[in-house]
Amino acid sequence: MVPKPALGLSLAAIRGGDPRSLADVALRAEAAGYDSVWSAEAWGSDAFTPLAYLAARTSGLRLGTAIAQMAARTPAATAMTVLTLQQLSEGRLILGLGASGPQVVEGWHGVPYHPPVQMTREYLTILRTALTGTDKLQFTGSTYQIPYTGTGATGQGRPLRTTMPPAPHTPLLVAAMGPKNVAMAVEHADGLLPYLWSPTRWRDTWGEALGKARAGFQVAPTVLACVGDDLDACRDRVRPRIALHIGGMGSRTKNFYASLVSRYGYADEVARIQDLYLGGQRAAACAAVPDELVDDLALVGPLPRVAEQLAAWRDSPVTTMILEPTDPDMLEDLAKIW
Structure with missing residues (x-):
């Protein structure tokens, strides 16, 4: 028997950074039976700070980023954040990463936009070494070099190992959509974070790559929802x-x-x-x-109609369904029909 997917909740509907609203929604989600809550970032709130706040306010919810932008942080900076949050949350963090696009990467972060397939592959490799904590960090690739010895280097960089408790089992998910990037994620990541996933047409677009996924590979789409x-x-x-x-x-x-x-x-x-x-x-x-x-x-639509729609989603590779309701007041109703 195929297990029912887990239910996640996107925090995208919580605007303005009001901590009371954020905590209220997370606590309601936990009480309603949601497995996880997910933050995101574009060029407003960052993805990690809300989860650190919620780590202190909740006890069982898993805490995911869908997504954290790779261009915003070096792989080592992301590793430091992950190791800290895993310690504070007692291991509840799920790291979802995305390449974003050139408009945000170059227009907001002010760094070059690199081809996402190779860059993501290198980022994941560096992250795994840093999170495992057994080896000193050394890497030479087309995007990243650690220690850095290129233009402007002092020559004094040396390989380092984290001083934090390791977190090698942190799930690393990637927001990939293009065929090559999805194939890379299947090979190198622990899961996929699709947006605008189609439960009826996924096979033609994602099927070949996902057919090669190993057991336990996660598929966690963010799904817009409006009940009425x-x-x-x-x-x-x-x-x-x-x-x-x-x-x-x-x-x-x-x-x-x-x-x-x-x-x-x-x-x-x-x-x-x-x-x-x-x-x-x-x-x-x-x-x-x-x-x-x-x-x-x-x-979309009345609850009985949404319940019928869910059948198509369950008949797909989805392992976690991250719901993004247009209004947080819908979260309990959605959990009931789940």
Whole structure:
């Protein structure tokens, strides 16, 4: 018998950094039976600080990043953060990593955007060495060099080993969408963090790579959800998020979400959404997201309908379903039908 996926909750609906709201939602999720809560970062709140706060306020919830941006931190800086949080949370952290895109990497972090497949592979290799804590950190790759001996180096760098308790069993998940990056994640990571996952079309896009995954490989998509009696109103509440990612999270020539949804078979719809969004017509871009696509990517409508939708998600490789409700007040209802 295939085990039922675990239920996670995205904290994306908690805006403004209000600690009382954050703690309230996490405690409610824990009481309702959620397995984990997940933070994220773009160019606002960082992904780790909210989880450190929640580590002190909860006792059993797993704490995940979906995602932490690799360009924002060196692999060693991420390792330090992970080791600290694992100690403070007694081992509850799940590390989800993402390459982000050139607009954020170069426009916000001010560092070069590297080809994600090779960069992610190197990042994971360095992280595993640092988290295991048995060997001193030494690595030479096309993106990273430790100790650094390149331009401007003093020549005094030496290999070091962490002084923190090791955390070699920390799950390392990757937000990969392109075929090559997904294949790399299957080979080198512990799991995948898809966004805009389709429970009906995943085989054509992800199936070949996931077919090679070893036992225990995790698939943890973040899934938009809106519960309500008015189906059309629920669809309208999630359309802006879908339109944002297809139309605005990248440029016309480099948008991983648009490429993914096009591979699902919605190339014409994607082109129209992008044209409208990048042309400044955001309301029209949202309206251009078809009902079929909303229903394919999100859980929407009355609770009985959402319960029916969940059957398709369970009949897929999903191991953790990270729900992103449009309103935190929906979290208990979603847990009940789970």
